[in-house]
Amino acid sequence: xxxxxxxxxxxxxxxEENLDIRTITMGxxxxxxxxxxxxxxxxxxxxxxxxxxxxxxxTGEIISKKYGIPIVNKRISVTPIAxxxxxxxxxxxxxxAKALDRAAQTVGVNFIGGFSALVHKGCSNADNVLxxxxxxxxxxxxxxxxxxxxxxxxTGINMDAVKRIGEIIKLTAERTGxxxxxxxxxxxxxxxxxxxxxxxxxAFHGVGEKDAVINVGVSGPGVVxxxxxxxxxxxxxxxxxxxxxxxxxxxxxxxxxxxEASAMLDVxxxxxxxxxxxTPAVGDSIAEIFEEMGLESAGAPGTTxxxxxxxxxxxxGGVMASSCVGGLSGAFIPVSEDHAMIRAAxxxxxxxxxxxxxxxxxxxxxxxxxIPGDTSAATISGxxxxxxxxxxxxxxxxxxxxxxxxxxxxxxxVEFGGLLGYAPIMPVNPYQCVDFINRGGRIPAPxxxxxx
Amino acid sequence: MKGIITVVGKDKVGIIAKVCTFLSEExxxxxxxxxTIVQGYFNMMMIVDLGSTQNNFVDIVDRISKLGQxxxxxxxxxxxxxxxxxxxx
Numbered sequence: 001x002x003x004x005x006x007x008x009x010x011x012x013x014x015x016e017e018n019l020d021i022r023t024i025t026m027g028x029x030x031x032x033x034x035x036x037x038x039x040x041x042x043x044x045x046x047x048x049x050x051x052x053x054x055x056x057x058x059t060g061e062i063i064s065k066k067y068g069i070p071i072v073n074k075r076i077s078v079t080p081i082a083x084x085x086x087x088x089x090x091x092x093x094x095x096x097a098k099a100l101d102r103a104a105q106t107v108g109v110n111f112i113g114g115f116s117a118l119v120h121k122g123c124s125n126a127d128n129v130l131x132x133x134x135x136x137x138x139x140x141x142x143x144x145x146x147x148x149x150x151x152x153x154x155t156g157i158n159m160d161a162v163k164r165i166g167e168i169i170k171l172t173a174e175r176t177g178x179x180x181x182x183x184x185x186x187x188x189x190x191x192x193x194x195x196x197x198x199x200x201x202x203a204f205h206g207v208g209e210k211d212a213v214i215n216v217g218v219s220g221p222g223v224v225x226x227x228x229x230x231x232x233x234x235x236x237x238x239x240x241x242x243x244x245x246x247x248x249x250x251x252x253x254x255x256x257x258x259x260e261a262s263a264m265l266d267v268x269x270x271x272x273x274x275x276x277x278x279t280p281a282v283g284d285s286i287a288e289i290f291e292e293m294g295l296e297s298a299g300a301p302g303t304t305x306x307x308x309x310x311x312x313x314x315x316x317g318g319v320m321a322s323s324c325v326g327g328l329s330g331a332f333i334p335v336s337e338d339h340a341m342i343r344a345a346x347x348x349x350x351x352x353x354x355x356x357x358x359x360x361x362x363x364x365x366x367x368x369x370x371i372p373g374d375t376s377a378a379t380i381s382g383x384x385x386x387x388x389x390x391x392x393x394x395x396x397x398x399x400x401x402x403x404x405x406x407x408x409x410x411x412x413x414v415e416f417g418g419l420l421g422y423a424p425i426m427p428v429n430p431y432q433c434v435d436f437i438n439r440g441g442r443i444p445a446p447x448x449x450x451x452x
Numbered sequence: 453m454k455g456i457i458t459v460v461g462k463d464k465v466g467i468i469a470k471v472c473t474f475l476s477e478e479x480x481x482x483x484x485x486x487x488t489i490v491q492g493y494f495n496m497m498m499i500v501d502l503g504s505t506q507n508n509f510v511d512i513v514d515r516i517s518k519l520g521q522x523x524x525x526x527x528x529x530x531x532x533x534x535x536x537x538x539x540x541x
Binding site: 001002004006007008009010011062065066067068069249252253255256 | 456458484486497499509510513514528529530531532533534535536537538539
């Protein structure tokens with residue numbers, strides 16, 4: 001029989017410590033929608049998504065009530081559009097982005113991911129069309145998210161793509177400059193992108209997946225922070241044990257929700273992504289966990305070690321709780337979405353270079369970082385190249401979601417609203433990398449990729 | 453199907469009576485009750501069996517929560533599985 005203590009513990013996590021299911025994301029295969037006529041393709045995509053995901057939002061709400069746990073987001077990921085759009089021979093995929101946006105609004109999800117291209121070894125014609133469509137697509141749509149995978153441990157890094165993406169990010173920022181350059185908050189560039197990630201902006205439905213799948217992202221940095229208050233002053237073994245136990249419980253809740261959603265929607269269950277994802281709310285922050293661990297602020301010496309401990313312990317607890325762990329699984333460190341990270345960046349405790357170091361041991365990368373609007377495209381490409389190199393060499397996923405906020409300078413801040421939060425403009429190293437980026441070509445696969 | 457009901461709020465006359473009347477009308481059987489009062493605050497947990505009720509679980513969740521608002525306490529009904537999953541291997 002369930003004890004009173006257990007009921008109270010769970011409900012305290014939900015009511016006071018912001019435990020929630022961060023997202024139920026339905027992955028939908030669009031490969032067989034491909035056809036030569038653009039209008040017909042858009043209709044097929046719209047029909048496919050609205051048919052498959054018709055009950056997604058409603059199902060999320062029923063489950064949320066049944067178990068008394070908030071399910072914050074219901075989202076959709078689709079097959080990378082570059083793979084679907086190629087047959088049209090079109091010179092722009094913006095109409096497809098608009099069809100995705102309409103479908104998202106019809107079914108009531110807040111984001112749809114998959115306006116994406118996989119170019120880690122080279123760009124096909126369709127990949128180039130997609131990449132060139134990104135600035136307009138993110139300008140004219142509300143809910144569409146875009147991603148490009150430019151590198152992998154197996155193939156190296158496509159530096160031609162890295163160069164172009166730097167320019168594309170600038171163009172996107174300029175096109176949406178009147179809205180805090182928000183287009184860039186919906187675009188992420190990856191190395192080793194996972195095919196089953198439920199989190200935005202990088203979610204897409206990989207080509208190795210079934211026709212439809214339910215992936216669930218759990219969260220709960222607030223719960224971990226509260227749990228760590230009980231082991232204040234104790235050694236690292238006690239600290240890790242406490243994180244593991246908490247991650248176990250959070251993941252079990254996620255797995256239950258995922259199975260229930262899968263059964264109700266009659267769509268196979270894919271994975272649980274056990275990432276700790278912050279929100280701008282106080283008490284739902286990764287940086288507060290660092291402070292609880294004993295750091296004065298995120299960014300202080302020791303931060304990378306603290307993040308490594310957190311990330312590793314979350315995984316250990318999570319894999320024990322579910323046999324279907326996947327996606328990004330780890331800790332997210334988006335600056336604009338975490339009030340204590342924002343505070344750390346504002347007072348100069350947290351720099352771009354420290355964040356880069358932290359991405360060596362966390363699940364993603366440079367995330368939701370605002371930089372001056374006059375930063376050059378080559379410098380942005382340089383930042384991306386550094387991050388992709390970390391991913392390639394360490395055989396892990398890394399990503400960059402960076403916002404050159406048009407018209408803003410260091411010392412100012414930029415407001416995105418909602419879950420995306422606000423970000424102080426962070427200084428960027430002023431020295432140039434133009435000649436390096438202009439070389440073009442491909443960084444060959446690293447030596448440890450030769451495993452066969 | 454089992455559910456867990458938690459009731460939290462400032463103590464007053466008739467909380468248990470009203471909750472139990474509601475459950476009885478819904479044909480929901482009470483399996484276990486534990487209740488305490490700490491510094492004037494009423495705190496109750498019930499384990500109930502919803503096997504015989506005709507109504508939809510989510511509807512009952514809504515209505516019992518509304519009953520709580522009428523009484524002036526916080527009442528929640530949750531499916532037992534969330535507690536089993538989080539606390540049992």
